[in-house]
Amino acid sequence: MFNRPPAPSLYASRIIWPLQTFLNKYIFQTTTSLVTVSVTLAYNIQESVNASITTSYNIGNPISSQIRQTSQDRMDFAY
Amino acid sequence: MTAIVPSDILFKLSAPNANAGNSQAGYPGTSWGGYLSTSVISAITLDNIFTDITGPEFAANQVDYACVFIQNNTASNNSMMNTVAWIPLSSVTGSGSTIAMGADPAGISGITSSTPQAAIIQSAILPPTGVNTWVVPTSSTPSSPSYTNGLVLGNIAPTQCVAVWLQRTAVSSSVPSLTSFQIMLSFSTGS
Numbered sequence: 001m002f003n004r005p006p007a008p009s010l011y012a013s014r015i016i017w018p019l020q021t022f023l024n025k026y027i028f029q030t031t032t033s034l035v036t037v038s039v040t041l042a043y044n045i046q047e048s049v050n051a052s053i054t055t056s057y058n059i060g061n062p063i064s065s066q067i068r069q070t071s072q073d074r075m076d077f078a079y
Numbered sequence: 080m081t082a083i084v085p086s087d088i089l090f091k092l093s094a095p096n097a098n099a100g101n102s103q104a105g106y107p108g109t110s111w112g113g114y115l116s117t118s119v120i121s122a123i124t125l126d127n128i129f130t131d132i133t134g135p136e137f138a139a140n141q142v143d144y145a146c147v148f149i150q151n152n153t154a155s156n157n158s159m160m161n162t163v164a165w166i167p168l169s170s171v172t173g174s175g176s177t178i179a180m181g182a183d184p185a186g187i188s189g190i191t192s193s194t195p196q197a198a199i200i201q202s203a204i205l206p207p208t209g210v211n212t213w214v215v216p217t218s219s220t221p222s223s224p225s226y227t228n229g230l231v232l233g234n235i236a237p238t239q240c241v242a243v244w245l246q247r248t249a250v251s252s253s254v255p256s257l258t259s260f261q262i263m264l265s266f267s268t269g270s
Contacts, residue, residue, distance in 0.1 A: 049083050049159075052170075052263045053090040053147070056124040059175040059255035060134035 082268045087153040090120045090262070092128070093146040093242065095200070099193040100240065112146040112183070112197040112207055115190055115240045120147065124259060132176060132249050143203045143247045146183070149232070149264060150190055150240040159235040162266040163226055164243055166216040170263070175255030176247055178216065180262070182230045183242035184209035190240050197242035210244050220265060235266075 092105030094116035105116030108130035121127040128145050136143075151159050166180055183197040198207035214228045221229025232241050243262070 048265065048267055049085065050263060050265055051085040051088040051090075052261045053120050054124045054170065054259060054261045055120070055128040056173075056257060056259035057126055057129045058131040058257050059137050059173075059249070060132060061137060061255050 089150040091148040092118045101190045111200045113199040115148045151235045159266040162232040163229040165229040168216040168218040170261035173256040173258030179213035179246040181210035181213045
């Protein structure tokens with residue numbers, strides 16, 4: 001009444017194992033290969049540079065001017 | 080890559096009445112910002128940026144301002160990388176005034192820009208708007224990361240320029256004499 005599966009050993013040897021062999025050989029093929037990854041970098045080597053400008057100016061002093069004027073007045077009066 | 084040489088860098092006066100950069104002459108004593116002028120600062124140092132401080136100005140401890148432009152004039156497509164401006168303390172001679180320098184907030188621009196390339200002042204005694212940090216002469220070359228007493232101006236490509244301001248303060252408590260100082264730029268060559 002019920003179709004019992006073959007005995008495990010017979011079932012395995014006649015169905016499962018050949019099926020596995022077929023699948024491994026023709027369907028589930030796996031291969032491995034070596035993959036190489038790289039990145040390229042480059043850079044400039046900079047040089048340091050200095051540039052400059054120089055400036056100058058005189059500074060007047062009103063006090064010394066007044067002294068000179070006073071001295072001249074005294075000299076004129078003496079003569 | 081050909082390195083930048085110092086002569087590739089132009090220090091110029093400013094033209095406050097111009098409408099575009101590199102279009103008008105600038106003059107010592109009236110380098111009041113605005114635009115890059117066509118006038119390279121003279122190598123004859125006396126009064127090439129500031130004019131003399133007069134006696135009354137000295138007695139009044141007058142503060143004057145002047146704008147200086149830095150232009151990358153290289154023909155070899157080299158940029159001035161990581162440009163820093165500073166005043167070497169060793170270059171300061173004389174007495175009777177102090178000096179400081181600040182970066183203009185306009186930053187780097189093309190030399191012929193029609194947008195103002197620096198703040199504009201109407202008189203030498205008026206401070207430029209937006210210049211809030213002033214550095215003083217230093218004995219040490221400003222270096223990363225703090226660049227103490229240096230102005231970090233950035234990367235200036237060929238045909239670009241940037242402005243800095245000088246602030247001169249008369250000090251009547253000291254003995255006046257011929258005063259001189261140097262503006263130094265340090266940068267790396269890049270392309």
